[in-house]
Amino acid sequence: MAKYESRLFVNGELVKPLGNKTFPLSNPATGEFIADIPIAEEEDVNRAVAAAEKAQPAWARLPARQRSAIIRKFASLMEHNKHKLSELDSVCMGKPLHGGLSDIKEAAEISNYFAGLAESSGGETSLNTPGMISMSLRQPYGVVASIIPWNFPSMIWCHDVVPAVAAGNAIILKTSEKSPLSGVFLAQIAYEAGFPAGIVNVISGPGQTGAFLSSHMQIRKISFTGSARAGRAIMQAAANSNLKVVGLELGGKSPLLVFDDADLDATADAAVASITINSGQVCTASSRVYVQKGAAAKFKELVVARMSSLRLGDPLQDGTQMGPQADEKQAAAVGKYLDIGTEYGRAIVGGKRATEAGVNFIQPTVFTGLSDQSRLNTEEIFGPVMVMHEFDTEEEAVHRANDTEYGLYASVFTKDINRAMRVARALEAGNVGVNTTSPDGPYEMPFGGFKGSGIGRQKGSHAVLDWTEVKSVYVKHG
Structure with missing residues (x-):
C-alpha cells in the first residue's frame, strides 16, 4: 500500500478516477516507489466542472470578508502542516527540505496577502457624462482552471488557486505528473479551512488531462505555468473552444550582468544560488552570465569555489544543499546539454552527471567559450548549468542580454545607481533585479514575462482583480 494519498479531490471528496487508470511515481533521489497516481480523463474533468458550476454561485455571493477569513x-493550516507539505514535494521531485519549508512559508504569506486583496477589490465610478452615473463592476468568471508545474508545486498552487477563489470563482487545478502529492493535500486542508465542496478541485494526469481543461466549454479562464511549447498548445485549445481567457507564465533564459564595480563576493553568492536552487529547475534561474572583462578572472574564481563546495545528496537529509533533477527524463535532458557544452566549450567547474550522489544528480556546472548562438545559451536547460561570457561596454551587455525570445527575469550588479537604472529600463524582461537575482521577487509586485515568456501577471496588487471580468453599467438619471 502506498504511503502517500494520491487520489483526485473533487466536490470535497477524495475519489478514484472513473477510468481507474494510474501511473507509478518514484522518488528521484532513491528510485523508491511512492504511489500510483490517478489519470483524470474527460469524464473526470466533466465531473469536477459540474461540481464547480454547482458550488460557485453561492460562494460568489458570500461577503468578501467571509471568503477572506476562510x-x-x-x-x-498550511503553516501548521509545513513539514508534511515540504516532505511531499521533496519525495516527488527532490527538493531539499529546507527549500520546501521556504516555499510553504511564502505560500502562506501570499495567501494572507490575497485574503486582504479580496476585501479591497472593486470597480470604478464616473460622473463625466452628463445625465449619467456610470460604474464598472468586477465579477468572477465562474469556473476557472489552473495547470501548475512540478518545480514549485505548493507555492504556485497558491499563486493561482487562492486569488481565483478570493475573487469568487470555483477552480479545477491539475497538478504536474512529476509532483502531484502536495496539490491533493492542499485541497484537503482548504476543505478543512472552510472552502465549500466544489470550490477547490484537484486532479492529476499527463498533458492530455490538461488538454481537456483548456478545451472545456464551461471553463472561462485558465492559467498555466510551464514550457512555451505547452503554453502554445493551451492557447490553441482555448482559441478552438470557447475563447477562454489564458494566462501564461512560461520559460526563461535569464541574463545576469556583472559590471566591474560590483561587489564580486556578493554577486558570486547570488549567481550561484540562482542557478543551483531547486537543482537549477527554476524558470528564472540566472543561466546566462555576462561579466565585464576587468572583473572576469576574479569572478570566475569566486563562482568556481562556491560551486565546488555545494553538498549534493538525499534531499530528506539535513545538510543537503542540492538534490537530484526531478526524474530520469529531466536528468537525461540536462546530460545532453552537458555533452554539447563539453564539445564546444570548456567546463571550468562540473560538466558531468554526479553519479556518485545518484543516478539523477548533475554537477553544478559553469561553461565558458560558448557562442551567444550556442544551444546552451539560447535554450532553457532547467538544470544547474551556467554559461559565462565577457563583455566590454554597457551597450554591448544590454544588447546581448536582450538577444533572446525569452524575457522573464534579468539582473544587473553594479554600485553605480545611474547605470543600474539605465540598464534596468533597457533590459527586456518582466522582472529585473538590481544587486539581487532570482528567485527574489516580493509577492506584492506583479510577476510575469515579456516576449515568449508569457502573457499576464501573477502576484501583485491586481492578482485578485485578474480573476474577474469587468462589466460597465450606465445609469441614466433625470
Whole structure:
C-alpha cells in the first residue's frame, strides 16, 4: 500500500478516477516507489466542472470578508502542516527540505496577502457624462482552471488557486505528473479551512488531462505555468473552444550582468544560488552570465569555489544543499546539454552527471567559450548549468542580454545607481533585479514575462482583480 494519498479531490471528496487508470511515481533521489497516481480523463474533468458550476454561485455571493477569513484559516493550516507539505514535494521531485519549508512559508504569506486583496477589490465610478452615473463592476468568471508545474508545486498552487477563489470563482487545478502529492493535500486542508465542496478541485494526469481543461466549454479562464511549447498548445485549445481567457507564465533564459564595480563576493553568492536552487529547475534561474572583462578572472574564481563546495545528496537529509533533477527524463535532458557544452566549450567547474550522489544528480556546472548562438545559451536547460561570457561596454551587455525570445527575469550588479537604472529600463524582461537575482521577487509586485515568456501577471496588487471580468453599467438619471 502506498504511503502517500494520491487520489483526485473533487466536490470535497477524495475519489478514484472513473477510468481507474494510474501511473507509478518514484522518488528521484532513491528510485523508491511512492504511489500510483490517478489519470483524470474527460469524464473526470466533466465531473469536477459540474461540481464547480454547482458550488460557485453561492460562494460568489458570500461577503468578501467571509471568503477572506476562510483563506486566512487555510494559510494557518498550511503553516501548521509545513513539514508534511515540504516532505511531499521533496519525495516527488527532490527538493531539499529546507527549500520546501521556504516555499510553504511564502505560500502562506501570499495567501494572507490575497485574503486582504479580496476585501479591497472593486470597480470604478464616473460622473463625466452628463445625465449619467456610470460604474464598472468586477465579477468572477465562474469556473476557472489552473495547470501548475512540478518545480514549485505548493507555492504556485497558491499563486493561482487562492486569488481565483478570493475573487469568487470555483477552480479545477491539475497538478504536474512529476509532483502531484502536495496539490491533493492542499485541497484537503482548504476543505478543512472552510472552502465549500466544489470550490477547490484537484486532479492529476499527463498533458492530455490538461488538454481537456483548456478545451472545456464551461471553463472561462485558465492559467498555466510551464514550457512555451505547452503554453502554445493551451492557447490553441482555448482559441478552438470557447475563447477562454489564458494566462501564461512560461520559460526563461535569464541574463545576469556583472559590471566591474560590483561587489564580486556578493554577486558570486547570488549567481550561484540562482542557478543551483531547486537543482537549477527554476524558470528564472540566472543561466546566462555576462561579466565585464576587468572583473572576469576574479569572478570566475569566486563562482568556481562556491560551486565546488555545494553538498549534493538525499534531499530528506539535513545538510543537503542540492538534490537530484526531478526524474530520469529531466536528468537525461540536462546530460545532453552537458555533452554539447563539453564539445564546444570548456567546463571550468562540473560538466558531468554526479553519479556518485545518484543516478539523477548533475554537477553544478559553469561553461565558458560558448557562442551567444550556442544551444546552451539560447535554450532553457532547467538544470544547474551556467554559461559565462565577457563583455566590454554597457551597450554591448544590454544588447546581448536582450538577444533572446525569452524575457522573464534579468539582473544587473553594479554600485553605480545611474547605470543600474539605465540598464534596468533597457533590459527586456518582466522582472529585473538590481544587486539581487532570482528567485527574489516580493509577492506584492506583479510577476510575469515579456516576449515568449508569457502573457499576464501573477502576484501583485491586481492578482485578485485578474480573476474577474469587468462589466460597465450606465445609469441614466433625470
